[in-house]
Amino acid sequence: MSSVQTSHQAVDVQGLWKIFNEGSNNEVTALSDINLSIKPGEFISLIGPSGCGKSTLLRVIGDLTDATRGEVFIAGETAHIAREKQLYGIAFQQAALFDWRTVRRNVELPLELQGLGKKERRERALELLELVQLSDFAEHRPWELSGGMQQRVAIARSLAVDPPLLLMDEPFGALDEMTRERMQNELLRICQETGKTIIFVTHSIPEAVYLSDRVVVMSPRPGRITHTVPIELGERNEDTRETDTFYAGVTAVREALRGRSTSASPSRIEEF
């Protein structure tokens, strides 16, 4: 991690448009003129009402679908090259583990596809399972795990190739509040330990505020970025969620989602 990262943004999205079924009568403008630069090591949350294009943005960045117009760079590479080079890891709302593989071999999958040796990938997988505190379940089958545990396996898998960037689409969406908060702390810990850049899609305002350096607020029809709310909570701990800064952040994001804050007090957002 290095020369590439110091000289480039971790993610650079320029003038991005995504129009589904362009030209036909069920045309949908999912993304319109998205511009977003993310620094290495930054934690970004995308938040916005359903259908505003959060998943689509993530998928375009991951080169899982093509941009209609505009460009995406990851660490200076085009999205396509970045995917080929495995410069990002991805986790979805569904853990999407393969039932026919053990937990360990699920984590090994990306490494296996890259042709890494059996011994190396096994070691790496066990290391990652330790990171998400699931060492004891390495040889279990995914269906024997709870939803939260499965999601942790999916996160371990997304870290397998040690990508500088993580794309996460509502990975904690299906979890209960307690598990969710524990997972948030685990994710922050992993980030601190590994220094990764993260784009995190969520519907939860407190979650976005708690995790992020910056919350990107989107609005639908057409999908676009309306606000960017910087968050400065410093080191997160047990009391962070009780602090005034945290509440102020939540309020700012909520206002932004209502489409108010620009007109009401644009400077407030900058204060954070």
Added chain:
Amino acid sequence: MREPVSGKQRGATRTRVQRGVISILWALAGVALVVFMWEAVKFVGSFIDLPLNTSDTSMPHVWTMVDAFSNPVVRGSDTTVLQAVVSATLTSLKIALGGFAIGVTFGIILAVIMQRFAFFERGLLPFVIASQTVPLIALAPLIVGLGNRISLGPIEWTTTYSVMFIAAYLAFFPLSVGALRGLQAPSATSLELMRSYAARPNQMLWKLRFPSSVPYLVPALKVSAAAAVVGTVVAEISTGVKGGVGRLLIEYARETTSQPAKVYVAVFGAIALGLAAAALVSALDLYLTRNLPKESQA
């Protein structure tokens, strides 16, 4: 943590074995019931007129049938009827298995091609479906006739190959359709995940599509195996090819007046053939689904 894992797996096998034993017991109960019904009908038939000929010539006693096992095939011969039936059944089994293997291979290859190239799916699937409306069994003699004109260099095309071809043809269809559905089964998320790993098309096939096709493949294999067996026996009958249990059925059926129980021995052979095929597919099922949760072992 190794301990509980293997413990759990052993537990799972045990319930599988238990389930196996239970289903064998049920099967035996079923056989006992059929024997009982058979004899009951004969017994009732000896008192009142049933719309069914219950005389010993058309419905021999079960013990007469069992007795017929050890009769010589023809008077003075060393081979018993049982031996003749067993060897004929084995011959048919080989043909059916050959046809099954060929049908499965082509079915899977075609499914892979259809999955990979949407163009082929649109172009081929209607033909695959239409092909099943061709009454191949009725055309069996024609196929034998055509087959006799095929020359494969050193390998001589025999009628047996024609029968195998018919079995393969019948096994092929359910398999290709089932396999195609299976290959198309992976969720959008799994496919995107593989794409994010920059998986090559063959990796996509081996690491995702084949494993996820198993729940669809297993029932398709069951149907295919049954089709191969039925196809073999019926094609043997309609082409009159020697050596198999189908031919034996016609031969022994002609001897009902003199030895009414004999044809039933051949029938048992045909049943054994079906059971062998079912056992093979069940073994395949257990092997293929060994890593899957119970729910998907449909």
